[in-house]
Amino acid sequence: MSYDVRLLRTDFPLLRRVVNGYPITYLDSGATSLTPRTVLEAMDVYYSRHHANVHRGVYQTAAEATAAYEDARAAVARFIGAAHADEVVFTKNATESFNLLARAWGAANLRPGDVVVVTEMEHHANLVPWFQLRDSHGIELRFLRVGDDYRLDLSNLDELLDGATLLSVTAMSNVLGTINPVVHLAERAHAAGALLAVDGAQSVAHLPTDVQSLGADFLAFSAHKMLGPTGIGVLWAKQEHWDRTPPFLGGGGMIADVTLDGFTPADGPARYEAGTPPIAEAVGLGAAVRYLESITMESVAAHELDLTTYALERLTSSFDGRVRIVGPRETTERGGVISLDVEGVHPHDVSQVLDQYGVCVRPGHHCAKPLMRRFDLAATARVSFGPYSTRPEVDTLVDALGQALEMFS
Amino acid sequence: MTQMPPLNDLYREIVMDHYRTPRNRGELPTPPARRADGHNPLCGDEISVFVLVEGDLITDVKLTGHGCSISQASSSMMSAAIKGRRVEEARELVARFKDLMTAESSEPSEDALRELGEIAALSGVSKFPVRIKCATLAWNTLTQALDDAETSEPQQG
Ligand SMILES: Cc1ncc(COP(=O)(O)O)c(C=O)c1O
Numbered sequence: 001m002s003y004d005v006r007l008l009r010t011d012f013p014l015l016r017r018v019v020n021g022y023p024i025t026y027l028d029s030g031a032t033s034l035t036p037r038t039v040l041e042a043m044d045v046y047y048s049r050h051h052a053n054v055h056r057g058v059y060q061t062a063a064e065a066t067a068a069y070e071d072a073r074a075a076v077a078r079f080i081g082a083a084h085a086d087e088v089v090f091t092k093n094a095t096e097s098f099n100l101l102a103r104a105w106g107a108a109n110l111r112p113g114d115v116v117v118v119t120e121m122e123h124h125a126n127l128v129p130w131f132q133l134r135d136s137h138g139i140e141l142r143f144l145r146v147g148d149d150y151r152l153d154l155s156n157l158d159e160l161l162d163g164a165t166l167l168s169v170t171a172m173s174n175v176l177g178t179i180n181p182v183v184h185l186a187e188r189a190h191a192a193g194a195l196l197a198v199d200g201a202q203s204v205a206h207l208p209t210d211v212q213s214l215g216a217d218f219l220a221f222s223a224h225k226m227l228g229p230t231g232i233g234v235l236w237a238k239q240e241h242w243d244r245t246p247p248f249l250g251g252g253g254m255i256a257d258v259t260l261d262g263f264t265p266a267d268g269p270a271r272y273e274a275g276t277p278p279i280a281e282a283v284g285l286g287a288a289v290r291y292l293e294s295i296t297m298e299s300v301a302a303h304e305l306d307l308t309t310y311a312l313e314r315l316t317s318s319f320d321g322r323v324r325i326v327g328p329r330e331t332t333e334r335g336g337v338i339s340l341d342v343e344g345v346h347p348h349d350v351s352q353v354l355d356q357y358g359v360c361v362r363p364g365h366h367c368a369k370p371l372m373r374r375f376d377l378a379a380t381a382r383v384s385f386g387p388y389s390t391r392p393e394v395d396t397l398v399d400a401l402g403q404a405l406e407m408f409s
Numbered sequence: 410m411t412q413m414p415p416l417n418d419l420y421r422e423i424v425m426d427h428y429r430t431p432r433n434r435g436e437l438p439t440p441p442a443r444r445a446d447g448h449n450p451l452c453g454d455e456i457s458v459f460v461l462v463e464g465d466l467i468t469d470v471k472l473t474g475h476g477c478s479i480s481q482a483s484s485s486m487m488s489a490a491i492k493g494r495r496v497e498e499a500r501e502l503v504a505r506f507k508d509l510m511t512a513e514s515s516e517p518s519e520d521a522l523r524e525l526g527e528i529a530a531l532s533g534v535s536k537f538p539v540r541i542k543c544a545t546l547a548w549n550t551l552t553q554a555l556d557d558a559e560t561s562e563p564q565q566g
């Protein structure tokens with residue numbers, strides 16, 4: 001089946017919006033993706049027919065709700081190639097996944113002086129929890145730097161990994177679009193006796209993901225960036241790592257028993273899912289996974305590669321060098337996230353002018369301040385694609401950028 | 410459906426002029442001048458305001474930093490407006506400006522407009538709620554510098 005983006009767009013109700021008199025041109029999927037009708041319907045069916053709390057009731061709808069929730073876990077496990085559904089733990093978002101990793105796994109397995117290696121291009125979600133662990137547990141943090149080619153500088157990788165316990169790295173930069181060599185990093189990390197955690201927030205919705213062939217030990221991501229709803233994320237870990245991870249938040253749902261002397265934690269993913277989980281959101285995530293599977297991640301990746309190639313070419317050829325791409329220019333190992341530095345126009349103003357034409361792009365530091373400092377930038381205007389993005393949308397973007405340049409020249 | 414007001418409400422001629430040709434750029438020696446730093450974490454706007462207060466007069470103002478057109482224009486206009494004014498007048502102007510930013514529906518009074526002078530050109534910002542922080546950054550930073558100047562010991566020459 002060929003990839004028919006025009007047909008696919010009819011699945012996304014928001015694409016019918018008119019903004020400031022123009023059909024919306026949504027180019028902010030890196031921040032959050034649009035939601036297909038099947039996801040909305042799945043959540044609607046859940047609330048209309050099966051809504052009940054999970055894991056507690058014996059009555060019919062409670063059993064259905066539990067089945068739907070666990071079915072979503074199985075769908076996610078299949079989508080990322082996990083060995084078992086129980087390796088998939090639901091969180092609030094990728095950020096909470098990293099907090100779970102640092103505060104539960106990290107606090108229990110890392111001792112003062114133990115080394116965690118992260119990179120200069122990480123989102124704050126994969127930085128701040130490690131700083132917090134440094135402050136509370138005295139771990140040491142080391143940083144892989146980013147080269148002038150907007151890619152990780154791997155020249156001192158083995159040196160940094162020497163004696164390290166964990167390497168935690170993003171699969172795709174949410175600012176530069178750089179796709180990192182995760183397989184290679186996993187090999188080097190494992191050779192040094194370290195584990196590999198992958199931030200999949202930007203990659204899982206845009207590239208096929210198989211945790212086995214990646215060689216990852218942990219993978220964190222958010223549903224809302226992969227056509228799912230807000231309010232739910234995932235931390236996947238190999239079972240052997242979960243086996244060494246104590247509970248994170250405490251409360252109902254995560255216990256096997258509670259007496260006045262204390263508690264015994266539950267086994268399996270429930271151990272990390274305290275309280276009533278985001279049930280409808282899990283159902284929505286399951287539907288998002290099925291949607292992505294139906295259009296296939298291979299096709300999504302190919303479509304976005306084509307679009308990124310087109311966009312890079314148009315952006316670099318249209319403005320006499322007045323629009324600079326902050327990120328790799330070549331399209332290999334590069335995803336559909338394009339940061340722009342527009343001569344004489346602050347990113348905030350770029351976004352403001354573009355909004356006038358219904359074009360949605362994001363200004364700011366994109367929660368990656370160390371990376372922005374590395375390139376001496378306060379902010380960029382970021383364009384990012386989804387499976388529904390099109391070449392005509394890129395053309396609209398280029399026209400609107402021309403307007404912004406004209407206004408500020 | 411809400412329609413955004415036209416962009417030229419935001420980017421008025423005087424605003425763009427201050428953005429392109431900012432007034433009072435630079436630093437003042439501290440002491441005797443006072444310095445305050447402000448930043449807008451949302452979009453990375455950063456500003457440093459230097460004020461020289463002699464008696465109750467603001468005798469000099471300088472600004473450094475970077476940011477979007479609105480934050481840059483607003484700071485430039487502010488510096489031009491407060492230079493040579495009494496501290497108390499500057500504080501009143503800050504209050505007037507904040508009123509202007511939060512006025513939303515009610516049009517500013519004739520009095521207010523007269524007092525604000527060309528700064529009134531920023532009134533369009535109030536219709537773009539996410540940009541209000543950009544416009545008020547310099548003014549909040551000025552308040553900080555003035556507070557600092559008032560509470561601190563008189564400087565030794
Ligand atoms: C690379 C990367 N990591 C982590 C996150 C955090 O995702 P969330 O805000 O959904 O927790 C994001 C989203 O902005 C991201 O782009």
